[in-house]
Each structure stands twice: as structure tokens, then as C-alpha cells.
Amino acid sequence: MTTWPDVPADHPFGRDALPYGVMVTPAGSRIVVRYGDHALDLRAVADLEPDSAWARAWREPTLDAFLALGRRDWDAARVWLRDALADPGRQEEWAAYLTPVEQVSLALPFTVGDYVDCYASEHHATNVGRIFRPDGEALTPNWRHLPIGYHGRSQTVVVTGTDVIRPTGQRKPPTSDTPVFGPSVRLDIEAELGFVVGGPRTALGSRVSVDEADEHLFGVVLLNDWSARDIQAWEYVPLGPFLGKSFATSISGWVLPMAALSAARVPLPIQEPLPLPYLCGHAATGYDVHLEVAVNGSVVSRPEYAGLYWAPQQMLAHMTVNGATTGPGDLFGSGTISGPRADQRGSFLELSWNGTEPFALADGTTRTFLEDGDTVTLRAWAPGPTPGSRVGFGEVTGRVLPAR
Amino acid sequence: MTTWPDVPADHPFGRDALPYGVMVTPAGSRIVVRYGDHALDLRAVADLEPDSAWARAWREPTLDAFLALGRRDWDAARVWLRDALADPGRQEEWAAYLTPVEQVSLALPFTVGDYVDCYASEHHATNVGRIFRPDGEALTPNWRHLPIGYHGRSQTVVVTGTDVIRPTGQRKPPTSDTPVFGPSVRLDIEAELGFVVGGPRTALGSRVSVDEADEHLFGVVLLNDWSARDIQAWEYVPLGPFLGKSFATSISGWVLPMAALSAARVPLPIQEPLPLPYLCGHAATGYDVHLEVAVNGSVVSRPEYAGLYWAPQQMLAHMTVNGATTGPGDLFGSGTISGPRADQRGSFLELSWNGTEPFALADGTTRTFLEDGDTVTLRAWAPGPTPGSRVGFGEVTGRVLPAR
Numbered sequence: 001m002t003t004w005p006d007v008p009a010d011h012p013f014g015r016d017a018l019p020y021g022v023m024v025t026p027a028g029s030r031i032v033v034r035y036g037d038h039a040l041d042l043r044a045v046a047d048l049e050p051d052s053a054w055a056r057a058w059r060e061p062t063l064d065a066f067l068a069l070g071r072r073d074w075d076a077a078r079v080w081l082r083d084a085l086a087d088p089g090r091q092e093e094w095a096a097y098l099t100p101v102e103q104v105s106l107a108l109p110f111t112v113g114d115y116v117d118c119y120a121s122e123h124h125a126t127n128v129g130r131i132f133r134p135d136g137e138a139l140t141p142n143w144r145h146l147p148i149g150y151h152g153r154s155q156t157v158v159v160t161g162t163d164v165i166r167p168t169g170q171r172k173p174p175t176s177d178t179p180v181f182g183p184s185v186r187l188d189i190e191a192e193l194g195f196v197v198g199g200p201r202t203a204l205g206s207r208v209s210v211d212e213a214d215e216h217l218f219g220v221v222l223l224n225d226w227s228a229r230d231i232q233a234w235e236y237v238p239l240g241p242f243l244g245k246s247f248a249t250s251i252s253g254w255v256l257p258m259a260a261l262s263a264a265r266v267p268l269p270i271q272e273p274l275p276l277p278y279l280c281g282h283a284a285t286g287y288d289v290h291l292e293v294a295v296n297g298s299v300v301s302r303p304e305y306a307g308l309y310w311a312p313q314q315m316l317a318h319m320t321v322n323g324a325t326t327g328p329g330d331l332f333g334s335g336t337i338s339g340p341r342a343d344q345r346g347s348f349l350e351l352s353w354n355g356t357e358p359f360a361l362a363d364g365t366t367r368t369f370l371e372d373g374d375t376v377t378l379r380a381w382a383p384g385p386t387p388g389s390r391v392g393f394g395e396v397t398g399r400v401l402p403a404r
Numbered sequence: 405m406t407t408w409p410d411v412p413a414d415h416p417f418g419r420d421a422l423p424y425g426v427m428v429t430p431a432g433s434r435i436v437v438r439y440g441d442h443a444l445d446l447r448a449v450a451d452l453e454p455d456s457a458w459a460r461a462w463r464e465p466t467l468d469a470f471l472a473l474g475r476r477d478w479d480a481a482r483v484w485l486r487d488a489l490a491d492p493g494r495q496e497e498w499a500a501y502l503t504p505v506e507q508v509s510l511a512l513p514f515t516v517g518d519y520v521d522c523y524a525s526e527h528h529a530t531n532v533g534r535i536f537r538p539d540g541e542a543l544t545p546n547w548r549h550l551p552i553g554y555h556g557r558s559q560t561v562v563v564t565g566t567d568v569i570r571p572t573g574q575r576k577p578p579t580s581d582t583p584v585f586g587p588s589v590r591l592d593i594e595a596e597l598g599f600v601v602g603g604p605r606t607a608l609g610s611r612v613s614v615d616e617a618d619e620h621l622f623g624v625v626l627l628n629d630w631s632a633r634d635i636q637a638w639e640y641v642p643l644g645p646f647l648g649k650s651f652a653t654s655i656s657g658w659v660l661p662m663a664a665l666s667a668a669r670v671p672l673p674i675q676e677p678l679p680l681p682y683l684c685g686h687a688a689t690g691y692d693v694h695l696e697v698a699v700n701g702s703v704v705s706r707p708e709y710a711g712l713y714w715a716p717q718q719m720l721a722h723m724t725v726n727g728a729t730t731g732p733g734d735l736f737g738s739g740t741i742s743g744p745r746a747d748q749r750g751s752f753l754e755l756s757w758n759g760t761e762p763f764a765l766a767d768g769t770t771r772t773f774l775e776d777g778d779t780v781t782l783r784a785w786a787p788g789p790t791p792g793s794r795v796g797f798g799e800v801t802g803r804v805l806p807a808r
Contacts, residue, residue: 142583146574151646158608204560204652239645240645324650326559
């Protein structure tokens with residue numbers, strides 16, 4: 001029998017984090033919240049609040065209904081949970097609803113609606129520009145005027161722990177006049193945050209302003225945008241990345257509510273030139289999120305989200321300025337997060353400078369791009385509301401399997 | 405009381421067409437099939453076949469469950485329907501299940517999964533290349549090696565009859581150093597066919613070959629990929645079209661089963677150089693579909709689908725060669741269909757040669773791009789199995805409303 005755990009005040013999954021997930025059980029999927037090193041079954045506790053829409057949504061097998069509710073319900077649920085977890089009177093009963101996280105199998109937590117990937121890190125975009133256009137301007141002329149983005153494949157967004165099969169496709173080696181076919185030989189990662197949209201679907205033709213965006217932003221996941229650079233390089237002109245990205249995008253199983261990042265807000269970098277008015281608003285903010293990229297257990301990079309040029313509120317405002325709808329389950333990635341230093345780069349493309357500078361792992365081997373059998377894990381934390389405290393993100397991990 | 409209609413053998417919606425749709429009624433949405441100038445309520449007749457999975461799927465409010473079944477059930481349902489419609493014994497009872505099509509309000513017939521738009525017309529790609537890169541090669545080097553495509557926004561796929569609000573966004577006039585904000589001044593259409601995928605979702609990491617593709621292709625719709633050329637031109641380098649397309653994509657409410665096009669198969673154009681083996685297969689085929697683009701009732705173009713370079717079977721094989729899954733509700737567009745002649749161009753961009761050659765409507769006005777209040781309607785037909793007979797497509801129409 002589980003006894004109620006003593007979660008220390010400085011635990012990254014204490015009462016200031018409370019990410020939601022979906023746990024697979026033999027009896028079906030159930031919504032859970034992470035508390036310390038356990039998952040608390042929210043379906044089991046939902047009966048205590050039968051009149052609350054948010055508690056009824058906790059009885060569903062995915063977060064879809066909960067996402068659809070909106071800010072007021074998300075906040076009410078969070079207040080109730082934080083109070084309940086601090087209530088000694090509940091602890092004996094609730095101990096039975098806990099599962100140690102190492103025994104939890106997480107499902108994809110919500111049905112992905114439209115998936116968009118942005119390109120919001122100036123250091124990443126600059127590195128990519130320098131690698132591929134060494135004689136030109138590193139940034140395209142539009143980069144400082146709008147948060148560039150494109151749609152990706154929603155149905156291949158997978159949850160942490162899902163193996164990633166090396167993709168096969170066309171690439172054109174520089175030494176060949178024609179493309180060749182086979183497994184990608186330049187398989188890469190992109191370390192990103194993914195923002196999860198909720199609330200009622202907006203009407204076609206309406207917009208979400210920067211200052212309205214927080215009403216629509218439910219939470220954040222870690223996201224690994226696996227990328228086959230050789231397939232991408234051959235296909236992407238003129239209509240953008242397609243098969244170089246669409247084989248898999250991994251997200252963490254825990255969705256951290258935006259509310260958990262309230263103490264992690266930091267100013268954006270100065271945006272110069274000033275963006276057009278529809279991209280301006282007081283709500284546009286950075287987040288002091290510290291990421292870590294590990295390959296086979298060896299930390300190869302520590303990207304800092306805080307320096308990202310464009311805010312998620314600006315990304316959502318841009319994405320809807322043309323009247324496109326957004327609604328529950330829509331997911332948008334920040335784009336690769338890279339910092340100014342070499343050990344802050346969020347992709348192998350940058351870490352190995354397009355394969356020319358192999359980097360070392362702790363086991364003595366080196367990498368330029370991913371090898372079969374490699375496991376990549378992204379982790380992250382942000383400052384919590386108490387000085388010195390941390391709010392944790394659930395990790396996203398995936399292992400590369402050989403091409404079929 | 406409706407009497408059973410006498411549908412002439414040469415009617416474009418006779419027993420050789422039988423497109424499916426979803427009719428909105430005060431009591432909810434119901435699956436219907438078009439027969440002649442009526443919609444037949446399939447929910448009402450589903451009780452006759454209680455043991456058939458396809459008839460049970462007809463009781464649902466969308467085509468989703470029917471799409472998920474697969475080729476064997478689609479074929480069985482079609483055989484049953486064709487027989488039943490020719491059976492005089494049913495006609496008195498079934499007359500009560502008919503609604504004249506002019507009284508039918510069509511809903512979006514299925515939930516759109518992943519939406520991809522291709523670029524498969526050589527004449528269109530060549531025209532676009534000549535317009536935007538007058539001094540370079542019209543086709544990019546990859547064009548003859550792979551069916552170029554990109555993901556679009558699934559949640560803004562709308563059904564025929566939906567008004568399209570002129571999108572607002574950033575564009576950079578050639579005379580300006582910085583972008584300006586406002587309604588698109590170069591709003592356009594793209595006349596396309598859209599292919600609707602069905603059958604069980606494929607496994608991550610598996611592929612659909614060219615010769616397996618017909619097992620996954622349920623049917624075809626007419627598709628208008630509304631495009632804001634000015635927004636698109638400023639945003640699309642390097643990651644492809646985004647807000648210039650994502651505000652609306654209109655499809656016909658009637659989904660014509662691929663089986664209805666069996667007599668319309670025509671050879672593909674010669675593909676030179678020969679594509680890589682994964683893009684080859686006997687099933688790759690063209691279709692002799694004749695389209696018509698009308699603006700405010702004035703026919704401005706008659707694109708021919710038959711000349712398209714890439715087959716839908718090749719598009720699906722390409723889309724999944726990297727292991728991406730595909731499943732019911734996935735939708736992919738052919739890309740703009742343009743023929744070799746000026747009166748066969750499928751976009752205003754081409755018809756007005758980037759705005760330099762206004763074209764006339766029947767009312768004496770001229771157009772370069774769309775004006776507020778304009779209504780665009782796409783129609784199409786293909787040869788049926790009887791010499792001289794035609795199989796009709798449901799139209800897709802939309803009216804441009806002023807920017808908000």
C-alpha cells in the first residue's frame with residue numbers, strides 16, 4: 001500500500017508544477033497529474049467535484065475535453081488541486097490513487113489538431129543561414145518582421161518513448177546529378193518547446209491578438225522535431241519541409257500548464273525593427289526555461305529558451321491574423337532553441353556544423369548526425385515562485401531504430 | 405409526396421456516379437448519396453442491411469466511419485446501392501427518402517485528418533516559375549523527381565458554400581523597404597482535385613506503394629485552394645506557404661468514389677527522367693477530368709486534369725515513403741490544374757499573368773485578382789462507362805467577403 005509521499009518544497013514536481021498526462025492502464029486510459037514522483041489518478045478524484053466541468057472532463061480518456069474548456073476552468077482546477085494536495089484530511093484516501101512515475105506508461109495526452117512549427121530562435125536561424133548560405137545574409141529579409149512557421153503532420157506527433165524509425169527517401173548527394181534513394185544519412189533532432197492550445201475553437205475570420213493569446217494557451221510540452229536533413233535539403237524548395245520532418249515529432253507525455261511558468265516570465269529580447277502593431281502587446285513574453293539535450297545519457301547541449309526572439313503569444317497572433325481558426329489540441333513548436341554558445345545549440349546540424357565538426361559523447365564515441373540505436377532525451381526546468389525552487393518538465397525521449 | 409425520379413441514362417449523377425455527402429437537417433446530419441437531382445437518405449435505408457459494416461457506418465453523422473472501413477466495404481456498398489436503385493420494388497418506399505438537391509444543405513462530409521497540397525501540374529509549375537523567375541529555369545531541379553507537396557491547415561478546410569473572408573496580413577510591396585499590413589490585394593484561387601484517403605490507418609514506419617495506393621484512395625472532391633499571393637510571396641522563404649493559404653480551403657460537399665472514375669483512367673504523361681522505383685507502378689494513372697472555373701457565372705477557364713504529371717497513387721506513395729502514417733480523412737490536393745493553353749489555367753495568377761493581363765468576365769468587367777463579392781465556382785465531369793455518358797462532380801463554390 002502506498003503511503004502519502006512527502007514531496008519536498010524544492011521538488012521540481014511539487015505543487016507549483018502539476019503537469020497533466022494520460023496514463024495507459026489495462027482498463028483504459030486515465031487522466032493523471034504528476035505530483036512528486038507519483039501520478040495521481042484524476043478520474044478517481046473527479047467524483048469529489050461532480051458539478052465542476054473541469055472534474056467531469058477529468059473522467060475522459062484524453063485531455064481533449066479539458067483542453068476545450070478554457071482558462072477559467074483550467075485555473076479553477078489548478079486552485080482546487082493545489083488546495084487538495086495540501087490537505088492532510090485527503091491523504092489517506094488519495095494515497096490509493098497514486099502510481100510511481102517509473103511504473104506509468106504515458107499515452108499521447110491529447111488529439112493533435114493542427115500542428116505548426118515555428119523558427120523563432122535568432123541563433124538557430126543565423127546558424128542555419130551561415131551553414132547553407134555562407135556568402136549571403138544569414139537571416140532572410142522577413143525573419144525579423146514575422147515569426148516564420150509552417151504546418152507539419154499532425155498524425156505523426158508521437159509521445160515520449162516511441163521509437164523513431166530512420167526514414168527513407170530521396171536525397172541528392174552533391175557529387176551526383178540525380179537523386180538517390182535510401183535511408184537518411186543525416187538524421188537530426190531539434191530541441192523545442194511545444195505550445196498546446198485550448199479553449200473554444202475560434203471562429204473562421206476572427207483573430208487572436210497578442211494580449212488575448214494567454215486565454216488560448218493551455219500549456220507547454222518538450223518537443224523533438226526529428227529532421228532528416230538530406231531529405232529536407234532536396235525537397236524543400238519551393239514549398240518548404242515535408243518528408244524531411246513528417247515521419248515523427250515527439251512530445252513529452254506531461255503537459256505543463258502555462259500557469260506553472262508564471263514565475264519564469266522574462267522580457268523578450270529587444271525586437272528591432274519594431275514589429276507591426278498586430279504583433280505587439282504587453283502579454284508577449286519570454287520564459288526562463290533551461291533545456292538539456294542528452295544523447296545516450298551524455299549531455300551534449302544546454303539550450304536556453306529565454307533568448308528566443310518571438311514569443312508564443314506573437315506566434316499565435318500571427319497564425320490567426322489571416323482569420324485561420326485555432327482550437328483545442330492545436331500544437332505549435334517554437335522552432336529549434338539555440339543559444340549564442342556552441343554548447344547551447346539545439347540540433348546536430350549546428351553542434352557538428354553541418355557534419356564538419358564531430359562532437360564527443362561520454363562513451364568516447366563521436367557524432368555528426370544520429371546513428372541507429374541512439375537515444376535522445378530532452379529535459380527542462382524553469383524557476384518556480386519560491387526563490388531557488390524549480391518547476392520541472394516531463395522529459396521527451398526517443399530511440400532511433402534502423403530503416404526498414 | 406415525392407415520386408421516384410426517372411434518371412436518364414446520360415444523367416451525370418446516375419448510377420455510375422453516386423457521390424456521398426452529408427446533409428444537414430434539423431434533426432442532425434445524415435449521410436446521403438446523390439442520385440440524379442435528389443439526395444437519398446442512406447441512414448433511412450441502412451436498416452435494410454443491419455449485418456453490413458458499411459450500412460452501420462451510414463448511420464453516423466459523417467463519413468468518418470465509412471471512410472475507415474476500406475475498399476472491400478466501399479465496393480460492397482456500391483454494388484448494393486447500384487442494384488437497389490435499379491430495383492422497381494424499392495422505389496415506392498424509397499421515394500420518401502429523397503430530397504431535391506436544391507433543398508439540400510451540405511456539411512463538411514468528413515473530419516479532415518492531415519491535409520497536404522501537391523504541385524503536380526507541369527504547366528502550372530512552369531507558369532509560376534516563368535512569372536517569378538523569368539531569368540532562371542522554370543522548374544526547380546527536384547520537380548521531375550518527386551511530387552512536391554507541403555502540409556496545409558486541416559481545420560480551415562471548409563465545405564462548398566462557405567463564404568471566404570478576405571485575409572489580412574503582411575505583404576511587402578516592391579516599392580517598400582518594409583512590410584505593410586492590411587487586406588490581401590492579390591487574392592486568388594487554385595482549381596484542384598482533392599483525394600480523400602480511407603481504410604485503416606497505416607502503421608508508423610510502413611509505406612503505401614504505388615500499387616497499393618488504390619486500396620487507400622476512397623474518393624475525390626473538387627478543391628479550391630484560396631491563395632493570398634502577396635502574403636505568400638513575403639512569407640514563404642524558407643519554410644513554404646503558411647498564412648497565404650491557411651485562411652480557407654474549400655471542397656465540394658459530394659465525395660465521388662474513385663470507382664466512379666474507372667472509365668476515366670488515361671495514361672500519365674511520359675515521365676522523363678524515369679522516377680525512382682518507389683514512384684513506379686502499374687496503378688499510377690491519369691484521369692480524364694474536365695474542369696470549369698466560373699467567376700460570377702462567367703466561365704474563365706477549362707483546365708484539364710488529364711495532363712497532370714504526377715498520379716495520386718504516386719503522391720500517396722511519396723507521402724508515406726518516409727514511414728509517415730496515413731488514414732481515414734487525410735486529404736491531398738493535386739495542386740493547381742493548368743493546361744498548355746491560356747484558357748486552361750487554374751489560377752488568376754496565371755490567367756492574368758501576375759496581374760499584367762486583365763481578363764474579361766461576361767458582365768464586361770475585368771479581373772486580375774479577386775474582388776470582394778466575387779463568387780468562384782468549380783465544376784467538373786469525367787467520361788462514364790457507357791460511350792458518351794458523363795460522371796459528374798459536385799461543385800465547389802465560395803464568395804469573397806470583405807476583410808474584417
